[in-house]
Amino acid sequence: MRQLCTLSLKSNIKLEGVGHIVEIDESLYAKVKHWKGKDLCRVQVWVFGLVQRPTETKQSKVFMSIVPNRDALTLLSIVSEKFSLQNKT
Template identity: 40%
Template sequence: MMWLQTNASREELIFNNVGISKQTIVDWSMFCREVCIYACHSSTVRLGGEGIIVEIDEAKFGKRKYNRGRIIDGVWVFGGIEQSTGNSFMVAVPDRSSATLLGTN
């Protein structure tokens, strides 16, 4: 529950409040991320429609060496969430071009 409710430094907050090892917290955090990714990818519900608002955004997911510095390598992810129902989607994309996002390439 703490993993979902916290935006910044989740592992440190959980470590201070729960008292389990940092490696266990990191392992569980990775598991929680995978569950969220699976839930977003396995949905086949279409979003939007007349009068329905869908918020969309993009993010780059990557790895940093020793968790410091800028993100060097990663994957662009495009996602959206329907305001009224909370239904959502996430899709990995090769780039952020309009051709890719509109499916015209």
């Protein structure tokens, strides 16, 4: 996971949307004390990620970003920034 995050931060990745499968997800990372439940007072970090599935000719691509808020405007701006919607056939 750390290696994927490091590679994602080092390169300016553009995902190809046309004709490719791209998975989009968000995850909450928080520290839990003594493996008991969730404590909302603890530091929580939301991570938004995009994964482009590999094809016969292209390798998979991964982009992950820490997001301060998960509203539609923030997430859609990340998606539109990372996608290259031109058909490159």
